[in-house]
Amino acid sequence: MAEKSSGGVQSVERVFELLELITDAGGDVTLSELSSSTELPLPTIHRLLRTLVTLGYVRQLPNRRYALGPRLIRLGEGANKQLGAVARPQLTMLVDRLGETSNMAVLDSDMVIYVAQVPSPHAMRMFTEVGRRAHTHDTGVGKAILAQLEDEQVRSIVARQGMPTPTAYSIGDIDSLLSDLDKIRARGYAIDEQEQEIGVRCFSMAVPGAPTPTAISVSGPVSRVDEAFGERAVPLLREAAANISAELNRA
Numbered sequence: 250m251a252e253k254s255s256g257g258v259q260s261v262e263r264v265f266e267l268l269e270l271i272t273d274a275g276g277d278v279t280l281s282e283l284s285s286s287t288e289l290p291l292p293t294i295h296r297l298l299r300t301l302v303t304l305g306y307v308r309q310l311p312n313r314r315y316a317l318g319p320r321l322i323r324l325g326e327g328a329n330k331q332l333g334a335v336a337r338p339q340l341t342m343l344v345d346r347l348g349e350t351s352n353m354a355v356l357d358s359d360m361v362i363y364v365a366q367v368p369s370p371h372a373m374r375m376f377t378e379v380g381r382r383a384h385t386h387d388t389g390v391g392k393a394i395l396a397q398l399e400d401e402q403v404r405s406i407v408a409r410q411g412m413p414t415p416t417a418y419s420i421g422d423i424d425s426l427l428s429d430l431d432k433i434r435a436r437g438y439a440i441d442e443q444e445q446e447i448g449v450r451c452f453s454m455a456v457p458g459a460p461t462p463t464a465i466s467v468s469g470p471v472s473r474v475d476e477a478f479g480e481r482a483v484p485l486l487r488e489a490a491a492n493i494s495a496e497l498n499r500a
Contacts, residue, residue, distance in 0.1 A: 333365030
C-alpha cells in the first residue's frame, strides 16, 4: 500500500517536490544539491530519481547531473494550452476594448513562453507566435514576471540566460534591470519600450496568485500605443489579470 501523508500520497508528493527543486535550480542539479535542498533521505531521492529517469521525466547527463526529461514537455504543452484557453475570454476583452494584440505568457526554464494570443484587427499589428520563447529582461511580460520575484532570483535567471540586446533600447546590465523592476513594482505594470522590437511598445501586468509566474500584455505600434493608450490599458489589464487569477484559482 502507498505511503500517505496528510491529504495525499506521500510518494507522489515527494516526486513532485524533486521535480520542482530541479526546476527551481534552473533545470539540472547534482544528487548532493538535491539532498541539501530537501529533508528526504538520500536513498529515497536516488530511488525516485531512478524511477523518473526510467520513465523519461528526468534524464541523467554525462556529467552525472540530473535534468528535467523530455516527457515533461508534452505535459507542459498540454497545461499551457489549457492555461491559454482559460485566459482567452479576457484577452479577447482587451482586444475589443483597446484594439491592439493581447498576449499571455508564463515563466518556463528561465524564459517566457507565449501560451495564448488574440490578434489586433489592424493590418499593422504586433504578432508573436504562440509557443515562442523569449528572454525575460527585454519583454513586457518577462519584466512583469521578474518584478514578482526576489532580486536574487532575478540575478540567477539572468546569469543562466544572459542579457542579449536585440535593439538599442534593450536593457543590457543587471543593475539597470533591477532599477527598472523597482519602478514596475511601484506602479504595478511593465512597459516594453521597443526593447524587443523597434517600433513596438507593450504594456504588461502579472497575473496575481497564478500557479506559475504568469503575465498578460497588450502590444502595438508606438504610433498607436502611446501614453494615452497606457492610461486606458492599465485599468483593463488589471481587471483582466484579476479575472484570470480568479478563474485559475476557482475551487
